[in-house]
Amino acid sequence: MVEICAKAAVGNPEELGDCPFCQRVIVTLKEKDVDYQLNLINLDDKPQWFIDECPSGEVPAMKHEGRWVDDVQIIIGMIEEWYPEPRLATPxxxxxxxxxxxxxxxxxxxxxxxxxxxxxxxxxxxxxxxxxxxxxxxxxxxxxxxxxxxxxxxxxxxxxxxxxxxxxxxxxxxxxxxxxxxxxxxxxxxxxxxxxxxxxxxxxxxxxxxxxxx
Structure with a gap:
């Protein structure tokens, strides 16, 4: 299962926030019908585990081989490589x-x-x-x-x-x-x-x- 971190909503840490880059990652996963674990991160009060594991503190982030990748284009490219169908890469x-x-x-x-x-x-x-x-x-x-x-x-x-x-x-x-x-x-x-x-x-x-x- 893919594990990702995304911005929580300002004022409601239980809901997905307004970050369009986080939405890109989640939409990609949904279009490919990939199971994922979503961790919502309150950027005003980041949990200690996130600070420890992802020193940049940036979202979206995706866990890969024990490390967090926090570049949205790299993340989407990796998802496209791992799950090639349906193909979403732009012609x-x-x-x-x-x-x-x-x-x-x-x-x-x-x-x-x-x-x-x-x-x-x-x-x-x-x-x-x-x-x-x-x-x-x-x-x-x-x-x-x-x-x-x-x-x-x-x-x-x-x-x-x-x-x-x-x-x-x-x-x-x-x-x-x-x-x-x-x-x-x-x-x-x-x-x-x-x-x-x-x-x-x-x-x-x-x-x-x-x-x-x-």
């Missing part, structure tokens, strides 16, 4: 799209942290979202065409996270003018691997309140 022809769209995180964080509406962070975010919307319109239903792959697993947790956070903190709904992203997300929410691992809105908001010091 080579969509590698550029994968690289671009999994970096949406930085644009979202910049926008949420911004205190100046004229600093360009919103414009940069909108450009990337427009590119994703156009890509889905040309290549959908998934980012890599006909198949659900790792690039979807990378991107969907970001979108789910930031739909809630952008609405709450910025009163910004990027769904309004991006019909292909809206349709894409609606189809993603029909997948149990996504819905079963998506935190409640209150935990997403609590997590971002802490990150943004609000």
């Amino acid at each position: 080579d022809e969509f590698a550029e799209a994968e690289h671009r769209f999994q970096n949406l995180y930085g644009y979202f964080v910049g926008f949420l942290q911004s205190q100046d509406p004229n600093d360009g962070t919103l414009q940069g975010l909108q450009e990337e979202l427009n590119a994703l919307d156009e890509h889905l319109g040309e290549n959908g239903p998934f980012i890599a065409g006909e198949d659900f792959t790792a690039v979807d697993i990378n991107v969907v947790p970001l979108l789910v996270n930031f739909i809630v956070a952008c609405n709450h903190f910025k009163d910004y709904n990027f769904f309004e003018d991006m019909p292909n992203i809206r349709t894409y997300c609606e189809s993603m929410w029909s997948r149990s691997s996504i819905t079963d691992t998506t935190p409640a809105d209150e935990y997403i908001i609590a997590g971002w309140e802490q990150k943004l010091n609000r």
